[in-house]
Amino acid sequence: MKKAIFFCLLLLGLIFPLIAAVAPGSSHYLFVWAMQARHPQAVSMMMKPADISAGRSKLGLGKDFLAVFDIAPGPAFGKLVAMLPVGDAVQAHHTNYAEPPDHMLYANDWLANDTYVFDLHDPVHPRLVRKFGSVGAYGYPHSFAYLPNGDTLATFQYSRGFNKAAGGLVEYDPQGKVVRTASAAASGHPNIRPYSLAIDAKVDRVVTSSADMMAAQVSHVAQVWRLSDLKLLKTMQLPEAPDWIFDTAADASEPRLLADGKTVVVPTFNCGLFVVRDLASENPSLQHVYDFGYRTCEVPVIVGDYLVETMQSGHAIASVDMRDPEHPHEVDRILLPADEYPHWLAMEPGGDRLAITGYGALNTRVRFATIDRHSGKLTLDVATIDMTRAWPDGWQGSAIPHGVVFSNP
Secondary structure (H helix, E strand, C coil), rough: CCHHHHHHHHHHHHHHHHHHHCCCCCCCEEEEEEECCCHHHHHHCCHHHHHHHHHHHHHEEEEEEEEEEEEECCCCCCCEEEEEEEEECCEEEEECCCCCCCEEEEECCCCEEEEEEEEEECCCCCEEEEEECCEEEEEEEEEEEEECCCCEEEEEEEEEECCEEEEEEECCCCCCCCCEECCCCEECCCCCCEEEEEEEEEHCCEEECCCCCCCCCCCCCEEEEEECCCCEEEECCCCCCCCCCCCCCCEECCCCECCCCCEEEEEECCCEEEEECCCCCCCCEEEEEEECCCCCCCCCCECCCCCEEEEEHHHHEEEEEEECCCHHHHHHECCCCEEEEEEEEEECCCCCEEEEEEHHHHHHHECCCCCCCCCEEEEEEEEEEEEEEEEECCCECEEEEEEECCCCC
């Protein structure tokens, strides 16, 4: 009897590490949207369509591609398991912020005005299922959100040509057919350029930010729409404070729905944070609630009670307690090396890992960190994925990652 118990305990001891390695909340793969570039440090966000040919030559650009890396704990971590090149690269940019439930990932080359849709049902064999550009007068889509009805909603920066006028929203059904479009143009606000979006289906609302990718003009608004028909309900001014020396109300960036399921916050690229008040009404407004303290902030994620923000100008990432949305407070911060400028954050669904891309030394690298979901404590991981290598399609050298997404568990 004792011998049997001993062997049972021994077997459990052998099996437990394997169980832990494939915990239900862990993602097995990381999807990386990237572009091939022989001179990655020369990349400029300010190239215009007329400069594309010369810019591609200067940067030594190859293809846009989707890469799939094994990120399960163990010796295979960081192994490239799939690569799918698509069109000629100009500016590989945003994807969905998380893998959608239908496994259809949108990924854009923003300056090329090309968006690719990938089927990730079999993550080690991604498939390109369609590609699109402008929709009627709307062009240069930027951000994408999966909707509860299975459709996808996209922000389009411009209408009537490159940086001519305010863009709008376009809704696609699961087959890629356009369901409806809506203009973001609002009287008295000539600088509206829809950037990103947050969905609050419980109250039938969409919140969009406004910031021009070209930085040709400054915007000071965010907008609220009715989700069911995309009617624009309110263009909200970002309120200024008289004692601000720096314009933290400029260029709303990445709205996010908090864990309470009813509150949307709107950060700005200038590191202000605003909360939308009376979102369910037809007369919502914005209240300034926080200043991150730096002067260039980028893509955040929501992790339980915490908003985790990339603070590019400070080479930092901070977690902010949002349980009282009108009185946020920082709980932890990690500093990256001085030559790394974080831009994009992705959160592991159900897990504790963060993936980071950006500029400087992050131009050709994906970093990782972890967050304690209970305390908000952040820890920088030593693991990285190097995007300079011999690629399966024959490309020898560097690639620039931008949007990265963890696979669904």
